[in-house]
Amino acid sequence: MMIKITFPDDSIREYEKGVTGLQIAESISPRLAKEVLACGVNGETYDLTRPIEEDAKVVLYKWEDEEGKHAFWHTSAHLLAEALQALYPGIQFGIGPAIEQGFYYDVDPGTATIKESDLPTIEAKMQEFASMKEPLVRKSISKADALKYFADRDETYKCELISELEDGHITTYTQGGFTDLCRGPHLPSTAPIKAIKLTTVAGAYWRGQEDKKMLTRIYGITFPKKKLLTEYLEMMEEAKKRDHRKIGKEMELFMFSETVGKGLPMWLPKGTALRLRLEDFLKKIQKEFGYEQVITPHIGNKLLYVTSGHYAKYGKDSFQPIHTPEEGEEYLLKPMNCPHHCEIYKWTPRSYRELPLRLAEFGTVYRYEQSGELHGLTRVRGFTQDDAHIFCRPDQVKEEFLSVMDIIFIIFKALNFENFEAQISLRDPVNREKYIGSDENWEKAENAIVEACKEKGLKAKIEYGEAAFYGPKLDFMVRDALGRKWQLGTIQVDYNLPERFNLEYTGADNLKHRPVMIHRAPFGSMERFVAVLIEHTAGKFPLWLTPDQVAILPISERFNDYAHEVKKYLDKNDIRASVDDRNEKIGRKIRDNEVKRIPYMLIVGEKEAENREVSVRKQGEGDQGVIKLEDFAKKLNEEVQNMINKW
Numbered sequence: 001m002m003i004k005i006t007f008p009d010d011s012i013r014e015y016e017k018g019v020t021g022l023q024i025a026e027s028i029s030p031r032l033a034k035e036v037l038a039c040g041v042n043g044e045t046y047d048l049t050r051p052i053e054e055d056a057k058v059v060l061y062k063w064e065d066e067e068g069k070h071a072f073w074h075t076s077a078h079l080l081a082e083a084l085q086a087l088y089p090g091i092q093f094g095i096g097p098a099i100e101q102g103f104y105y106d107v108d109p110g111t112a113t114i115k116e117s118d119l120p121t122i123e124a125k126m127q128e129f130a131s132m133k134e135p136l137v138r139k140s141i142s143k144a145d146a147l148k149y150f151a152d153r154d155e156t157y158k159c160e161l162i163s164e165l166e167d168g169h170i171t172t173y174t175q176g177g178f179t180d181l182c183r184g185p186h187l188p189s190t191a192p193i194k195a196i197k198l199t200t201v202a203g204a205y206w207r208g209q210e211d212k213k214m215l216t217r218i219y220g221i222t223f224p225k226k227k228l229l230t231e232y233l234e235m236m237e238e239a240k241k242r243d244h245r246k247i248g249k250e251m252e253l254f255m256f257s258e259t260v261g262k263g264l265p266m267w268l269p270k271g272t273a274l275r276l277r278l279e280d281f282l283k284k285i286q287k288e289f290g291y292e293q294v295i296t297p298h299i300g301n302k303l304l305y306v307t308s309g310h311y312a313k314y315g316k317d318s319f320q321p322i323h324t325p326e327e328g329e330e331y332l333l334k335p336m337n338c339p340h341h342c343e344i345y346k347w348t349p350r351s352y353r354e355l356p357l358r359l360a361e362f363g364t365v366y367r368y369e370q371s372g373e374l375h376g377l378t379r380v381r382g383f384t385q386d387d388a389h390i391f392c393r394p395d396q397v398k399e400e401f402l403s404v405m406d407i408i409f410i411i412f413k414a415l416n417f418e419n420f421e422a423q424i425s426l427r428d429p430v431n432r433e434k435y436i437g438s439d440e441n442w443e444k445a446e447n448a449i450v451e452a453c454k455e456k457g458l459k460a461k462i463e464y465g466e467a468a469f470y471g472p473k474l475d476f477m478v479r480d481a482l483g484r485k486w487q488l489g490t491i492q493v494d495y496n497l498p499e500r501f502n503l504e505y506t507g508a509d510n511l512k513h514r515p516v517m518i519h520r521a522p523f524g525s526m527e528r529f530v531a532v533l534i535e536h537t538a539g540k541f542p543l544w545l546t547p548d549q550v551a552i553l554p555i556s557e558r559f560n561d562y563a564h565e566v567k568k569y570l571d572k573n574d575i576r577a578s579v580d581d582r583n584e585k586i587g588r589k590i591r592d593n594e595v596k597r598i599p600y601m602l603i604v605g606e607k608e609a610e611n612r613e614v615s616v617r618k619q620g621e622g623d624q625g626v627i628k629l630e631d632f633a634k635k636l637n638e639e640v641q642n643m644i645n646k647w
Contacts, residue, residue, distance in 0.1 A: 003054055021058065038185050039058055048187075071186055073098035074184070078096065081178060094215050102221030103219070104218060104220070107215060114201055126193075132190065142170070144167075146165075196229075204217040239482055242538045244376055244530070255268060263382065265382070278545070279386070282386055289403055350506070358388060362384050401474075401518060404518065408522045412476075413647060417488070423463055423477065426466070436496050437496035445516075468494075470497060471496060489523070490524065492520070493516065494517040495514075551579075551598040559609055562608070567579050601617040
């Protein structure tokens with residue numbers, strides 16, 4: 001029996017039923033067959049050796065494709081587990097997924113200890129197995145047989161996972177002497193894995209729960225060519241130099257205190273100036289787009305989050321209670337701003353003429369993260385969202401969505417984040433019980449996002465199952481200067497919270513109607529955005545944004561007075577400047593201020609003081625010559641204005 005295979009260019013070929021992705025690739029070209037790693041079949045990623053039993057749309061994935069890398073790194077996680085099984089008899093396995101950059105495996109080594117010094121030995125064993133070109137064999141297995149198989153091997157973690165699975169949907173993969181419970185997809189064999197690097201050993205609670213056993217997590221990455229590994233390691237070295245925690249300390253932007261609490265950042269004066277400038281930048285844009293600022297409390301009554309559905313969805317462990325002397329009162333630290341904004345909408349009757357109502361807030365929220373997951377500004381327990389909620393009529397949804405996209409594009413352009421991808425996150429088409437609201441409202445919301453992206457000509461990848469529990473969303477992933485991907489701006493369409501809070505407006509027909517709610521946060525959170533911006537720019541912020549635009553360096557104490565006179569003049573011309581009047585040699589001052597990434601340094605001595613001049617050095621470009629103070633101020637302000645005009 002023949003089946004029809006449709007390719008991405010809409011061409012169609014017929015193949016025998018049961019054809020595999022690898023056979024399809026071989027029919028196209030031998031070279032493609034060597035390069036292909038996995039295939040997409042009707043939107044699901046398949047192993048290349050898995051039979052295709054019906055008419056299907058097929059995509060062949062190579063290393064350049066995310067799906068190809070995912071299969072490659074997923075197989076590498078199994079290769080790591082196979083090596084660990086050989087080196088540590090009796091070791092137990094948790095989970096071993098592919099991640100954005102590589103893979104990891106959580107293991108329980110029993111009485112053994114796995115240290116970073118052991119990683120080269122494990123790498124060598126992985127390389128040995130990879131060179132054997134071991135095939136990965138997929139097998140469907142009953143729940144009873146799966147439980148027996150792993151129980152016989154004392155694999156308690158696997159048995160726990162199997163106990164939660166549905167019979168008839170369980171598969172295992174075997175390569176060499178190692179068998180794992182897994183859905184796949186995988187490479188046909190270990191042959192393509194040519195370069196291996198295990199990077200880190202860390203601790204991780206089983207299933208991410210602090211009341212469960214601490215397992216050993218081993219991270220790694222692999223490549224089909226040794227050259228790619230070399231390039232990756234060079235990139236990682238550069239990433240260390242750009243680490244926002246290191247640069248934040250050097251530039252005196254933010255700090256943490258164990259006494260205050262883990263995951264609670266404190267912004268120092270220079271960091272605060274940077275953050276407030278970002279906030280002012282967005283406030284100015286929002287004002288032009290018709291937003292109104294609001295401020296809500298840092299806490300809320302538990303009933304607020306019960307009404308919104310967040311409490312039932314995320315569970316009490318995600319909400320931090322506030323202890324009050326009044327018996328029966330239950331207050332929680334605010335984990336999100338949207339329920340508060342719903343109450344602001346609700347406080348007075350609304351007419352269709354008032355809509356859209358756009359409420360914006362830089363609202364600080366609190367969410368408990370496990371201490372092992374905290375990381376600088378990117379993973380914290382208290383953070384400020386550049387949050388806004390738009391309440392509009394159904395016929396206004398697409399127009400409002402398009403306007404939010406415009407705001408995000410302005411921000412990305414101003415901060416040189418022009419290399420970005422968009423993702424439309426929709427419901428899981430099968431498991432819909434985790435979402436709230438009617439199918440009709442979900443379809444309206446999903447269609448509005450898809451149509452808005454088409455109208456903007458924005459190519460957005462659709463991901464099923466990634467929607468928020470109350471509505472679909474559009475996420476923006478920017479690539480930084482090193483090519484790393486970060487999720488920043490997000491827009492969500494929500495028909496459900498207005499229903500839960502019984503929000504209404506009086507329509508032109510004098511009847512009550514339900515508004516639609518759009519959630520949006522272009523930065524995402526101020527903390528995470530600043531962290532990404534630091535690593536993207538290596539701390540060399542755009543001139544309009546940087547905390548200190550100018551450092552004034554007198555060559556000796558005799559010229560301190562003139563240095564402060566220069567600062568006073570620059571202050572009057574809205575130029576942010578500081579004076580380094582330490583009793584140090586000028587070479588030391590220059591080096592210290594270069595570390596602080598200050599764009600301009602003005603060297604002042606006898607000649608400059610006599611002629612009201614400054615000797616200019618520019619970050620990364622060195623000496624720029626001597627110029628009149630007034631001319632320098634004019635030149636710098638013109639440079640800033642030219643940046644702003646491009647927005």
